Amino acid sequence: MQKNRQVVLASYASDAARVENFAMTESPIPQPGEGEFLIRNMYFSLEPAIRGWLDGKANYFPPIPIGGVIRGPSVGRVVASKNADFAPGDIVFALNHWEDYSICHSDAVLLEKLQPHGDTPISYYVGALGGAGATAYVGLHEIGKIQSGQTVVVSAAAGATGSMAGQIAKQRGCTVIGIVGSDEKAKLIVEQFGFDAAINYKTDDIAAAVLAIAPEGADIYFDNVGGPVLNAMLVAMKVYGRIVGCGMISDYNRTENPNPITNLWEVVARQLTMQGFLLFTYHDQVPAAQAQLTEWINQGKIKVIEHITKGIANTPAAFCELMSGKTTGKALVEVDLIELT
Amino acid sequence: MQKNRQVVLASYASDAARVENFAMTESPIPQPGEGEFLIRNMYFSLEPAIRGWLDGKANYFPPIPIGGVIRGPSVGRVVASKNADFAPGDIVFALNHWEDYSICHSDAVLLEKLQPHGDTPISYYVGALGGAGATAYVGLHEIGKIQSGQTVVVSAAAGATGSMAGQIAKQRGCTVIGIVGSDEKAKLIVEQFGFDAAINYKTDDIAAAVLAIAPEGADIYFDNVGGPVLNAMLVAMKVYGRIVGCGMISDYNRTENPNPITNLWEVVARQLTMQGFLLFTYHDQVPAAQAQLTEWINQGKIKVIEHITKGIANTPAAFCELMSGKTTGKALVEVDLIELT
Numbered sequence: 001m002q003k004n005r006q007v008v009l010a011s012y013a014s015d016a017a018r019v020e021n022f023a024m025t026e027s028p029i030p031q032p033g034e035g036e037f038l039i040r041n042m043y044f045s046l047e048p049a050i051r052g053w054l055d056g057k058a059n060y061f062p063p064i065p066i067g068g069v070i071r072g073p074s075v076g077r078v079v080a081s082k083n084a085d086f087a088p089g090d091i092v093f094a095l096n097h098w099e100d101y102s103i104c105h106s107d108a109v110l111l112e113k114l115q116p117h118g119d120t121p122i123s124y125y126v127g128a129l130g131g132a133g134a135t136a137y138v139g140l141h142e143i144g145k146i147q148s149g150q151t152v153v154v155s156a157a158a159g160a161t162g163s164m165a166g167q168i169a170k171q172r173g174c175t176v177i178g179i180v181g182s183d184e185k186a187k188l189i190v191e192q193f194g195f196d197a198a199i200n201y202k203t204d205d206i207a208a209a210v211l212a213i214a215p216e217g218a219d220i221y222f223d224n225v226g227g228p229v230l231n232a233m234l235v236a237m238k239v240y241g242r243i244v245g246c247g248m249i250s251d252y253n254r255t256e257n258p259n260p261i262t263n264l265w266e267v268v269a270r271q272l273t274m275q276g277f278l279l280f281t282y283h284d285q286v287p288a289a290q291a292q293l294t295e296w297i298n299q300g301k302i303k304v305i306e307h308i309t310k311g312i313a314n315t316p317a318a319f320c321e322l323m324s325g326k327t328t329g330k331a332l333v334e335v336d337l338i339e340l341t
Numbered sequence: 342m343q344k345n346r347q348v349v350l351a352s353y354a355s356d357a358a359r360v361e362n363f364a365m366t367e368s369p370i371p372q373p374g375e376g377e378f379l380i381r382n383m384y385f386s387l388e389p390a391i392r393g394w395l396d397g398k399a400n401y402f403p404p405i406p407i408g409g410v411i412r413g414p415s416v417g418r419v420v421a422s423k424n425a426d427f428a429p430g431d432i433v434f435a436l437n438h439w440e441d442y443s444i445c446h447s448d449a450v451l452l453e454k455l456q457p458h459g460d461t462p463i464s465y466y467v468g469a470l471g472g473a474g475a476t477a478y479v480g481l482h483e484i485g486k487i488q489s490g491q492t493v494v495v496s497a498a499a500g501a502t503g504s505m506a507g508q509i510a511k512q513r514g515c516t517v518i519g520i521v522g523s524d525e526k527a528k529l530i531v532e533q534f535g536f537d538a539a540i541n542y543k544t545d546d547i548a549a550a551v552l553a554i555a556p557e558g559a560d561i562y563f564d565n566v567g568g569p570v571l572n573a574m575l576v577a578m579k580v581y582g583r584i585v586g587c588g589m590i591s592d593y594n595r596t597e598n599p600n601p602i603t604n605l606w607e608v609v610a611r612q613l614t615m616q617g618f619l620l621f622t623y624h625d626q627v628p629a630a631q632a633q634l635t636e637w638i639n640q641g642k643i644k645v646i647e648h649i650t651k652g653i654a655n656t657p658a659a660f661c662e663l664m665s666g667k668t669t670g671k672a673l674v675e676v677d678l679i680e681l682t
Contacts, residue, residue: 052610060610226605245609260601264567268586268617269393269401276609 004029006069007098007315013054017323021054022070022316030103037086039076039094039102044315045126046322046331047073047160048224048247060278069097070315073110075125076102091116093130095280098315100335109280112287117294127330128297128304129290131279132160136168137289138282139222139244143275148173150219151238153210155229157195158185160330161246164293165222166195167302174220177213179206179229181325188328192303206232214238217270222246227259234263237270245276305329311336345370347410348439348656354395358664362395363411363657371444378422380433380443385656386414386467387663387672388501389565389588401619410438411656414451416466417443432457434471436621439656441676450621453628458635468671469638469645470631472620473501476587477509478630479623480563484585484616489514491560492579494551496570498536499526501671502587505634506563507536508643515561518554520547520570522666529669533644547573555579558611563587568600575604578611586617646670652677 003026010023032038050072052059064071074097078090083106086092095109096102104111114125127133139161140146152169156162157178166189169176178189179199186198199209206229210218217238223230226248237243248258267274279286296302307327309318315333322331344367351364373379391413393400405412415438419431424447427433436450437443445452455466468474480502481487493510497503498519507530510517519530520540527539540550547570551559558579564571567589578584589599608615620627637643648668650659656674663672 230605248606248609258603258606260603261605262599262601264571264602264605265589265599266617267615268567268589268619271617271619271622273614273616274608275614276607276612278609278612281612 002029003027004099004101005312006100007312008067008069009054009064011066012056013051017051017054017320019316019320024313029101032080032082032103035083036103036105037078037081037083039074039092039096039104040079040337041074041076041096041100041102041335042337043075043123043126043335044098044312044333045073045075045131046315046319046333047131048323050319051323069099071095071097073126073131074098074102075114075122075130086113091122091125093125098312098333100312110283117298119298120294123306123308123332123334124297124304126332127160127306128164128302129293132330133164133293134286134289135246135279136161136164136222137293138279138285139246139277140165140168140172140220142282142285143244143277144220144222144242146172146174146220149175151175151177151210151214151217152220152222153177153179153218153233153236154195154222154224155179155201155233156224156247157189157193157198158328159224162222162224163189163193163305163329164302165246167193167296168293169220169222170194170196171296171301175214177210177218179225185328188305192305201229201232207236210236217241220244223248227261231259231261231263234261234266234272237266237272239270241270241272243272243274245274307331308334310334343370344368345440345442346653347441348653349408349410350395350405352407353397354392358392358395358661360657360661365654370442373421373423373444376424377444377446378419378424378427380415380417380435380437380445381420381678382415382417382437382441382443382676383678384416384464384467384676385439385653385674386416386472387656387660387674388414388472389664391660392664410440412436413439414467414472415439415443416455416463416471427454432463432466434466439653439674441653451624458639460639461635464647464649464673464675465638465645467673468501468647469505469643470634473671474505474634475627475630476620477502477505477563478634479620479626480585480587480618481506481509481513481561483623483626484618485561485563485583487513487515487561490516492516492518492551492555492558493561493563494518494520494559494574494577495536495563495565496520496542496574497565497588498530498534498539499669500565503563503565504530504534504646504670505643506587508534508637509634510561510563511535511537512637512642516555518551518559520566526669529646533646542570542573548577551577558582561585564589568602572600572602572604575602575607575613578607578613580611582611582613584613584615586615648672649675651675 091114094111152174178195189195432455435452493515519536530536
C-alpha cells in the first residue's frame with residue numbers, strides 16, 4: 001500500500017537546526033474532504049523562515065509541535081479534488097508541508113494555481129517565480145518604493161531572494177551593491193547577476209565600502225539578514241532612506257540570543273523608514289510580479305541559479321546546508337516521485 | 342557697555358552632560374548685516390536633542406566645537422533688522438543659540454514669525470505651541486497615520502513632547518497609554534493629561550501591561566526614548582503597527598555605548614513600520630498644527646505644564662536636570678531681561 005512520507009520535527013532546534021531535529025515517518029495518503037484537494041508535492045522551497053517554526057515558539061505562524069510535519073511552501077500537482085476550482089493536473093503553489101501528499105483548500109496560505117510558461121522549468125515557480133522572486137519584487141516596489149537612479153544595497157545577495165532583488169533593481173535602473181559572505185559569492189553576483197559591486201561582510205568594512213560607491217549612502221537597503229550587517233547599514237543610509245525588512249537570517253539560528261542592534265538612533269537622525277513585510281500580506285500583487293519576472297527571465301535579463309537536492313529524505317540535510325550560508329541561488333528539494341501513480 | 346551673555350561648550354560631554362561642560366562668556370552684541378535681523382532671546386527651549394551636539398560628533402547638525410555657543414531653539418523679539426520680512430517688535434521662533442542676542446536670517450532652521458494669541462503666554466510657543474507640540478502633532482499624523490479608535494502608546498509621557506502626544510491622541514479618539522519613570526508621573530499623566538493608563542518602566546513589565554489593556558498590541562508607539570523601552574514595545578505592537586521614531590533620549594547620555602536592541606526581528610514578523618523624523622522636514626505643516634493646538638488649548642482640552650528656570654546663567658543646570666529625567670512638562674529657560682533696552 002502506498003504511503004505518505006513525511007518529515008516531522010523530532011526535537012526543537014536550539015541554535016542551528018541539525019538533521020537530528022528531524023525524522024521521517026509514514027502515514028496513509030490522506031483523502032480530500034468537501035472543498036479540499038490533494039496535492040502530490042514535486043518541489044519544496046527551502047526558506048530561512050522555516051527555522052522560526054522549529055523551536056516551539058510562535059513566529060507569525062504557530063510553532064510546529066514535536067512530531068508535527070514541517071511546514072513549508074511547495075509546488076505540486078493536484079491528483080484528487082473535491083473543490084470546484086481545482087482539478088487533477090493543476091499545478092499549484094501553496095504553504096504546505098514536507099511530505100509526499102498534502103491536503104489543501106481554497107484558503108491555504110500563498111495558494112496560487114500556476115500557469116506554467118512552456119519554456120519555464122516548473123522548479124522556477126518555487127524560487128525565482130515563486131516566493132523568492134515575488135518577495136524581492138514586492139519588497140523593492142511596495143516597501144522600498146524603488147526609483148530609477150537610486151543606490152540599492154542587498155544582503156544575502158547570492159541567495160534566492162537577494163539575487164532576484166539585485167537583478168530586479170538593475171532592471172529598474174539602479175546602482176546595486178550586494179553583500180555576501182565569501183569572495184566566491186562576490187564574484188558570482190557581479191559576473192552572473194550583474195551587480196555593480198560586491199561587499200564581503202566577513203572581510204570588508206560594510207559602511208565604508210557602501211559610502212565609497214555612494215557617498216550620500218544607500219537609498220534602499222533590502223535586508224535579508226539583520227544583525228551586524230543591518231547595524232552597519234544603519235550608518236550607510238541616505239537621509240530619508242528606506243530599509244526593507246525582509247528577513248533576519250543572522251538571528252534565526254540564535255533565537256535566545258539575537259544580535260544586538262546599537263545604531264538604531266540613525267533611524268531618527270537620518271529620518272529612515274524601516275518596514276517589515278511578509279509576502280502573504282501582498283498576495284494580490286504576486287501575479288503581476290510573476291508576469292514581469294517571467295518576461296525578464298525569458299528575455300535573459302534575469303538569471304536563475306538553483307541549488308537542487310533530490311529526494312525527500314534529504315530535505316533536513318538540505319535545509320541545514322541552506323542555513324549554514326554555504327549555498328548560492330534558490331535552495332529546493334525535488335521530491336522523488338517514484339511512487340507517483 | 343551692554344554685552345551679549347553666551348553659554349558655550351567648555352568640554353565635550355562624555356556620558357551625562359554636566360554643568361562643568363558649560364561656561365558663560367560675554368561678547369559684544371552683534372549687529373545684523375544685510376538680510377539679517379537681531380533677536381533678543383526671551384525663552385530657550387531645552388530639548389534632549391541638544392545633547393547630541395555636545396560630544397564633538399555630527400548628529401544631524403554639525404557638532405558644537407569647544408568654545409562654541411550652545412545651539413538651541415528660542416523665542417525672542419526682533420530688536421533690529423535689515424530684513425524686509427522682519428521688523429522690530431516681531432516675535433520669532435527659530436533654532437538660535439543660548440545667548441542674550443542672536444543674529445538670524447530668513448533661512449534659519451525652524452524660523453517662524455509668531456502671531457501670539459491674546460490669551461496665550463509667549464512661553465507656550467517654546468513648547469506646547471512650539472517644537473514639542475508640533476513634533477507630537479506631526480509625528481502622530483504624518484508618521485503615525487493616527488486613526489480614531491486606535492491604541493497609542495507614548496514614552497516619556499510626562500515630558501514636553503510626550504504629554505502633548507498623549508493629549509492629541511486622546512482628542513483623536515484613541516486609547517492612550519503613557520510610559521513614565523515614576524509613580525508620581527504616572528499619576529500626573531492620568532489625572533492631569535487624561536491618559537487612559539500609565540506604565541512605570543522602572544517597576545512594570547511594559548509589554549505585559551500594554552497587552553493587558555490592548556490584547557492585540559499597540560497600533561502606534563510614539564517613541565521618545567529608544568533603548569529598553571523600545572525593545573519591550575517591539576513585542577507589544579499590533580501587526581502592521583507603526584513606531585514613530587521621535588527621539589531616543591535613553592541613548593543620548595551614552596553615545597559610546599548605546600542600549601542594544603534585540604527584538605528587531607519583530608519588525609519583520611509583525612510587519613511593523615518604524616519611521617524616524619525630524620520636525621524641520623515637516624516645517625510647512627507647523628502652522629496648521631499650531632492652529633489646531635491653539636484651539637484645543639484655548640478650549641481647555643489640552644493642558645500645558647511648564648518647568649521654567651529663570652536666568653540665562655542657570656541654563657546648563659536646567660538642561661542637566663531635564664536630561665536626568667526628573668522634570669515634568671516643558672523645560673524652558675526664561676532669560677533674565679534686565680539688560681533689555
